[in-house]
Amino acid sequence: MPVVKNTDDAQLNHLLAALPADEFARLKSGLEPVSLPLGKVIYESGEHLEYIYFPTTAIISLLYVMENGATAEIGMAGNDGLVGVALFMGGSTTPNRAVVQSAGNAFRLRSKALKFEFGLGATFQNILLRYTQYLMTQISQTAVCNRLHSVEQQLCRWLLINHDLLQTNKLIMTHDLIANMLGVRREGVSIAAGNLQKKGLIKYVRGTITMLDRKELEGVVCECYAVVKQEYDRLLGKYVSKNSSKIP
Amino acid sequence: MPVVKNTDDAQLNHLLAALPADEFARLKSGLEPVSLPLGKVIYESGEHLEYIYFPTTAIISLLYVMENGATAEIGMAGNDGLVGVALFMGGSTTPNRAVVQSAGNAFRLRSKALKFEFGLGATFQNILLRYTQYLMTQISQTAVCNRLHSVEQQLCRWLLINHDLLQTNKLIMTHDLIANMLGVRREGVSIAAGNLQKKGLIKYVRGTITMLDRKELEGVVCECYAVVKQEYDRLLGKYVSKNSSKIP
DNA sequence: ATCTATCTGAGCGCTGGCGCACAAAAGGCG
DNA sequence: CGCCTTTTGTGCGCCAGCGCTCAGATAGAT
Numbered sequence: 001m002p003v004v005k006n007t008d009d010a011q012l013n014h015l016l017a018a019l020p021a022d023e024f025a026r027l028k029s030g031l032e033p034v035s036l037p038l039g040k041v042i043y044e045s046g047e048h049l050e051y052i053y054f055p056t057t058a059i060i061s062l063l064y065v066m067e068n069g070a071t072a073e074i075g076m077a078g079n080d081g082l083v084g085v086a087l088f089m090g091g092s093t094t095p096n097r098a099v100v101q102s103a104g105n106a107f108r109l110r111s112k113a114l115k116f117e118f119g120l121g122a123t124f125q126n127i128l129l130r131y132t133q134y135l136m137t138q139i140s141q142t143a144v145c146n147r148l149h150s151v152e153q154q155l156c157r158w159l160l161i162n163h164d165l166l167q168t169n170k171l172i173m174t175h176d177l178i179a180n181m182l183g184v185r186r187e188g189v190s191i192a193a194g195n196l197q198k199k200g201l202i203k204y205v206r207g208t209i210t211m212l213d214r215k216e217l218e219g220v221v222c223e224c225y226a227v228v229k230q231e232y233d234r235l236l237g238k239y240v241s242k243n244s245s246k247i248p
Numbered sequence: 249m250p251v252v253k254n255t256d257d258a259q260l261n262h263l264l265a266a267l268p269a270d271e272f273a274r275l276k277s278g279l280e281p282v283s284l285p286l287g288k289v290i291y292e293s294g295e296h297l298e299y300i301y302f303p304t305t306a307i308i309s310l311l312y313v314m315e316n317g318a319t320a321e322i323g324m325a326g327n328d329g330l331v332g333v334a335l336f337m338g339g340s341t342t343p344n345r346a347v348v349q350s351a352g353n354a355f356r357l358r359s360k361a362l363k364f365e366f367g368l369g370a371t372f373q374n375i376l377l378r379y380t381q382y383l384m385t386q387i388s389q390t391a392v393c394n395r396l397h398s399v400e401q402q403l404c405r406w407l408l409i410n411h412d413l414l415q416t417n418k419l420i421m422t423h424d425l426i427a428n429m430l431g432v433r434r435e436g437v438s439i440a441a442g443n444l445q446k447k448g449l450i451k452y453v454r455g456t457i458t459m460l461d462r463k464e465l466e467g468v469v470c471e472c473y474a475v476v477k478q479e480y481d482r483l484l485g486k487y488v489s490k491n492s493s494k495i496p
Numbered sequence: 497a498t499c500t501a502t503c504t505g506a507g508c509g510c511t512g513g514c515g516c517a518c519a520a521a522a523g524g525c526g
Numbered sequence: 527c528g529c530c531t532t533t534t535g536t537g538c539g540c541c542a543g544c545g546c547t548c549a550g551a552t553a554g555a556t
Contacts, residue, residue, distance in 0.1 A: 064392045067471050072395050074388045089381040090374055091483050095475060096388065121369055126338055131358045133337040136384055140344060143391035144312045147320050147431040151543075174503065183395040188543060190504060206503055206552055223315050227343060236338050399513075422533065436513060438534060454522055454533055 005225040007031050010054035010107050013079050015127055018239035023117065023124050030113035035105055036060070038172070040096040042083060049093055051108040052084035058104030059165045061181060072146070072183030073158075075138045076101070078165030080232065080240070085132045087111050088118045088125075101173075101181075102166065123239075130235045137231045144223040151184050152192040158182060159202065163211050164229075171209040181201045197221070255279050258355050260304035261327050263375055266487035271365065271372050282310075283353055286420065288427035290331060292347040297341055299356040300332035306352030309429060311345045320394075320431030321406075323386045324349070326413030328480065329489070332378045335359050336366045336373075341375050347430075349421075349470045350414065371487075381459045385479045393472040400440040404469040406430060407450065407459060412477075417459040444468070 011017045034059040060083045062075040086094045117124050179186040196202045203210045259265045284306040296452045308331045310323040365372050427434040444450045451458045
């Protein structure tokens with residue numbers, strides 16, 4: 001159900017925007033705009049994928065779901081990336097869930113068209129593989145961060161990542177949902193958020209968090225945040241515009 | 249410094265063994281056997297890679313090193329895989345270290361030959377990408393396991409993975425080294441190992457751990473172990489022989 | 497305006513893992 | 527054979543995060 005007919009918006013996604021004209025031209029007709037509501041499950045763990053998604057304004061979270069129902073986030077993708085690497089990596093699916101964390105739009109592309117263009121071994125393939133390596137860095141850093149850092153630091157990191165992907169500094173998200181992402185207790189998030197609020201770095205009321213002082217947040221966050229960000233620039237900087245994650 | 253002239257041993261690596269005759273023939277001359285001593289650093293975090301490694305009897309650990317020197321393992325590769333995905337993914341390097349965890353042999357292949365064969369888009373590419381997806385699963389599961397499971401369970405998992413990659417049930421490894429891998433205290437490992445020994449599942453003396461009862465270990469371990477193993481079979485089962493990780 | 501569901505604050509007690517410090521045991525080496 | 531290094535056992539005190547429970551606050555619905 002295409003909402004818009006033209007694909008100009010596709011340029012909002014940094015990866016699509018980075019493609020040479022001829023490669024984009026081939027993909028263009030296959031790019032279907034979709035609107036993604038908050039909470040929508042893009043794909044379920046182990047379910048074969050049909051489409052790859054290139055978010056433009058939406059943010060999608062990669063969630064791991066344990067047997068007992070506990071969840072933990074392993075990565076996130078917004079207009080800086082894509083969702084569905086398993087399609088071109090060959091596995092067709094992955095053992096994790098993808099959920100819309102912030103409502104917005106995306107373009108999706110059918111598996112067949114994706115694989116064809118990927119198989120040409122040109123820029124598209126290069127960008128997709130580099131993005132995948134970036135995603136691995138994200139996941140690795142999450143693993144390490146889970147092991148070694150406090151909830152407060154992890155919350156900071158999570159807020160900053162969101163801020164980078166959002167077009168605003170307002171975040172629609174309850175403590176409970178954040179707790180599910182971070183894989184910790186809701187109370188733990190409330191306490192950590194309370195501390196940040198006391199320090200004047202954020203402000204929140206019933207499901208809306210406003211980031212007030214980015215600089216200070218960057219002072220509290222652990223090294224994990226910067227490492228991942230730098231790796232994005234290193235891997236994809238030559239394709240996407242500088243300061244891709246700049247916020248007004 | 250080739251130790252052996254012929255490359256028959258290369259068949260010990262499951263990924264190389266899975267290649268069609270013609271693809272292997274092209275790679276053959278570029279495969280250089282190397283002997284990897286315990287503790288050797290294959291590549292340092294951020295250092296540009298020259299070779300990709302296909303272990304035959306060695307086990308290599310992917311270690312993340314924090315600014316303060318703390319370490320945590322994010323993945324492991326033995327004869328079931330390879331080390332150096334960054335070479336074909338495009339990044340040339342990754343922000344983690346690769347260390348020999350169990351001495352043994354491997355074959356290495358120069359970046360240039362690797363990229364050429366990868367670029368052909370045949371089975372080799374397919375296997376490498378599938379292995380990379382498997383590695384992502386490994387890392388994801390580590391992230392989740394770090395978040396949600398006890399040291400004892402993680403130790404179990406670590407022992408079982410090693411057992412799968414080893415040709416023996418004897419493991420040369422001190423508690424202290426294991427602690428560095430798991431990113432926990434040495435004492436924590438000693439206590440967890442002590443418990444497992446009391447239960448009769450393992451036995452250890454000064455740097456040597458013997459696995460006595462695999463079945464029981466599988467009873468104690470968390471779900472993370474099986475998930476990763478199944479994903480290997482799903483992604484690469486059609487290429488490598490069944491029960492690739494069977495131990496006598 | 498009131499009710500109700502949702503969200504956040506706060507207070508228990510508990511436990512796993514941390515940091516530190518030191519003792520005991522097991523090799524290795526001269 | 528005795529010294530010395532490495533490895534493992536043990537025992538503190540400490541704290542972050544967990545599970546549970548309940549109260550207060552807030553927005554949305556009726």
